[in-house]
Amino acid sequence: MINLEVPRKFGPLVAQARQVADEVFRPISRKYDREEHARPVELDMLAALIDGMNDGSDLGGAGAAGVRRSADGGGAQENRNGSNMSTALSIMELCRGDVGLLLSVPRQGLGNSAIASVADDEQLERFAGQWAAMAITEPEAGSDSAAIRTTAVRDGDDYVLNGEKIYVTAGERADLVVVWATLDRSKGRAAIKSFVVERSNPGMKLDRLEHKLGIRASDTAAFTLQDCRVPKENLLGPPGIEVTNGFAGAMQTFDNTRPLVAAMAVGLTRACLEATRPLLAEAGVEVDWDAPAARQSAAAAEYLAMDADYEAAYLLTLQAAWMADNGKPNSLQASMAKAKAGRTCVDVALRCVALAGTLGYGEELLLEKWARDAKILDIFEGTQQIQLLIIARQLLGLTSAQLR
Amino acid sequence: MTVAERGMGLGLRALGRLAGSPVVDRLGVRKPAERVLYRATRDGFRAASRAGRTFSAGARLGRPARPRTASGSGLFDLTLDDEQQMLTEAWRDFAAARLRPAAAAAERGEGRAEVWAEANELGLTMLGVPEELGGAISERSAVTALLAAETLAHGDAGLAVGALAPAAVATALALWGDADQQATYLPALVGEDVPAAALAIAEPRALFDPMALETVARPSAGGYVLSGTKALVPRVEDAELLIVAARVEGGGSALFLVEPARGGVEVKADPAMGLRGAALGRLRLEDVKVERGALLGGADPAVFAECVARSRLAWAGIAAGVGRAVLDYVIPYVNERVAFGEPVSHRQAVAFAVSDIAIELEGLRLVALRAAARADAGSGFAREAALARSLATQQAMRIGSEGVQLLGGAGYIAEHPVERWYRDLRATGLMEGVLVV
Numbered sequence: 083m084i085n086l087e088v089p090r091k092f093g094p095l096v097a098q099a100r101q102v103a104d105e106v107f108r109p110i111s112r113k114y115d116r117e118e119h120a121r122p123v124e125l126d127m128l129a130a131l132i133d134g135m136n137d138g139s140d141l142g143g144a145g146a147a148g149v150r151r152s153a154d155g156g157g158a159q160e161n162r163n164g165s166n167m168s169t170a171l172s173i174m175e176l177c178r179g180d181v182g183l184l185l186s187v188p189r190q191g192l193g194n195s196a197i198a199s200v201a202d203d204e205q206l207e208r209f210a211g212q213w214a215a216m217a218i219t220e221p222e223a224g225s226d227s228a229a230i231r232t233t234a235v236r237d238g239d240d241y242v243l244n245g246e247k248i249y250v251t252a253g254e255r256a257d258l259v260v261v262w263a264t265l266d267r268s269k270g271r272a273a274i275k276s277f278v279v280e281r282s283n284p285g286m287k288l289d290r291l292e293h294k295l296g297i298r299a300s301d302t303a304a305f306t307l308q309d310c311r312v313p314k315e316n317l318l319g320p321p322g323i324e325v326t327n328g329f330a331g332a333m334q335t336f337d338n339t340r341p342l343v344a345a346m347a348v349g350l351t352r353a354c355l356e357a358t359r360p361l362l363a364e365a366g367v368e369v370d371w372d373a374p375a376a377r378q379s380a381a382a383a384e385y386l387a388m389d390a391d392y393e394a395a396y397l398l399t400l401q402a403a404w405m406a407d408n409g410k411p412n413s414l415q416a417s418m419a420k421a422k423a424g425r426t427c428v429d430v431a432l433r434c435v436a437l438a439g440t441l442g443y444g445e446e447l448l449l450e451k452w453a454r455d456a457k458i459l460d461i462f463e464g465t466q467q468i469q470l471l472i473i474a475r476q477l478l479g480l481t482s483a484q485l486r
Numbered sequence: 487m488t489v490a491e492r493g494m495g496l497g498l499r500a501l502g503r504l505a506g507s508p509v510v511d512r513l514g515v516r517k518p519a520e521r522v523l524y525r526a527t528r529d530g531f532r533a534a535s536r537a538g539r540t541f542s543a544g545a546r547l548g549r550p551a552r553p554r555t556a557s558g559s560g561l562f563d564l565t566l567d568d569e570q571q572m573l574t575e576a577w578r579d580f581a582a583a584r585l586r587p588a589a590a591a592a593e594r595g596e597g598r599a600e601v602w603a604e605a606n607e608l609g610l611t612m613l614g615v616p617e618e619l620g621g622a623i624s625e626r627s628a629v630t631a632l633l634a635a636e637t638l639a640h641g642d643a644g645l646a647v648g649a650l651a652p653a654a655v656a657t658a659l660a661l662w663g664d665a666d667q668q669a670t671y672l673p674a675l676v677g678e679d680v681p682a683a684a685l686a687i688a689e690p691r692a693l694f695d696p697m698a699l700e701t702v703a704r705p706s707a708g709g710y711v712l713s714g715t716k717a718l719v720p721r722v723e724d725a726e727l728l729i730v731a732a733r734v735e736g737g738g739s740a741l742f743l744v745e746p747a748r749g750g751v752e753v754k755a756d757p758a759m760g761l762r763g764a765a766l767g768r769l770r771l772e773d774v775k776v777e778r779g780a781l782l783g784g785a786d787p788a789v790f791a792e793c794v795a796r797s798r799l800a801w802a803g804i805a806a807g808v809g810r811a812v813l814d815y816v817i818p819y820v821n822e823r824v825a826f827g828e829p830v831s832h833r834q835a836v837a838f839a840v841s842d843i844a845i846e847l848e849g850l851r852l853v854a855l856r857a858a859a860r861a862d863a864g865s866g867f868a869r870e871a872a873l874a875r876s877l878a879t880q881q882a883m884r885i886g887s888e889g890v891q892l893l894g895g896a897g898y899i900a901e902h903p904v905e906r907w908y909r910d911l912r913a914t915g916l917m918e919g920v921l922v923v
Contacts, residue, residue: 086856371872390876394849474837
């Protein structure tokens, strides 16, 4: 039966995430925006709480742990609202608080998502309780992740990694870095594998931390890998080069994490709308959902249009998460959610700054910061353009060779 | 009664009507006799002269029957129930086999009556009416009505609007009618010979606001006297029953049941940019006397606001259906159309336009579904309906425009339906009334 309301059982989790956003994140938002690269120590205590939120199969999820697909997915007839949805919901709430701080919560990295999605049982156990960052991008390979040049060469019981990695979120603070490298550049995407590298590994050198437009609370690292030896047990997924399916395995992580990045964008959009409405009211503009937009002030009509885009992004995100919970293939819906939520959050944040005028542009409020934070959400985990490509290829039935 | 048993109630009644209908056998087989009903050239108002039936109260229930609010598991769920699945399949067949092929001629006023007669056999008027009153439901069914609007509009928006107009009147009577009103009008509406009927709210002026109507209802001895003009009312020239929105003098907006055959009602064709298959007309009421019992929903402002919201939601459903038709049409077109040595779909500028249509369409559809599901559950849905309306205004218009753009010059030629969808999709954000979920 059609119902697009959040089930009551997620109420406590959402309320808890909301409380964290309001009482932990918001009070330190501006501080860590200004003190870029300072570690938000307030989050260390929070990490334990969020670990607790992640325990349990259905109610888990403030971050990265809850993206593993149920093994019986597809066969089950019973409608499920599981960890994909609860994780998306709590991420929305936490990012209503602060996106940069969410990305800085220990043990909630994208590397944790990758491990949770593709690691075997032994690896899951070995890497449990550690914070894992994700290193894919290179100076010459961004959206085109199949073009990475970092190499991994088998040497005895180790792989030896050489190359350069940039844009590693939480790269300085994490315990582990999941590094994408190729076993054989001539074999293309099938040869790309992910390796778990300990941050303490002497072969992995931190080059610098980036200065960014937004999400400054989150550190973004650049590494050089020089003869970096990694035990062969740290390779995630099958070690062979299967020409047909190898890269798909690596990319599978994205189907799971895209709805979560969409959820971040939805949360930030909600923060902007919630903050702007009382400002409009102070200025004498009340938004009326019953009256035609054309009969209201331009500011109220703009707010209504932004709220509509928010609602569409929110429901597209829940749809993608719901499909994952129910074992339905959701690659198309995940990309639609990411594309809509990504562009909506940038658009809404920038328009809210303009509506609030000098107040919105100044640092006294957080609107200007959210407008800076927003932009990354339309870029990482697949840019707007990459999402549109994925969607178009699926709808039109075209290969990546036909629609480049 | 279990959920499954209640579901069977809906399935058996609406599907029974459907299965017994000769329409199913005729689908795509019988070409209706073409009749020229080209009324756009008629200019002046004329009296609503149709020798309409007289409605009289039949068996009256002690109290009005209402559909119950829907009960569910409370879990987020995007799965249609079995009945909705069966019904949408049947509507999809009807839309593809009868509405789409009839759309172009219907714009010229040809073949509409036959299509609507066949549509009546689908039991559309029963979808919002409880079983006690001869309808098909026990629980509220805004979601099902939304799916009907969407699915039928995929065939043709104009014909779908004309087919659903009597259903809107029936649903309004089920939701807000008193026992007398239900006993008087619903038997005919859910019967074999469904009268043309329509819900008229919109008035012909810029920045129209349904909460500030110019059509007035002056209280008089024993009833009200209605005066005013209503625009773009489907099938109004043949309508035997109207629900007319008017501002009660000294009060707010309210709904009145009007039988045009009783006099004082003038109609004329009111052709528009699109939705031409709906036989849109203008309605003029000059000192039309109605009894006190003609007031629907007791002048409760909440009833009127709910009616407006349900109507906007239905139009969002029309937008979703026509938008889907655009998407389904442009995908094979851009894959087959070759320019510069390869299909135009191989260019990102073209492919991304297709992606954007799909994204915004899915968003619009989900927003409308959420609002309808909230209405069925008895939750507030004013905000959600307004947001669906906003998307049906902005995004539907864009989808219509992009649809033509993707076909280029061919899109501008009536040989392809996208130019019609361009015109139809401009309506979904400005229409008020007419349809109800």
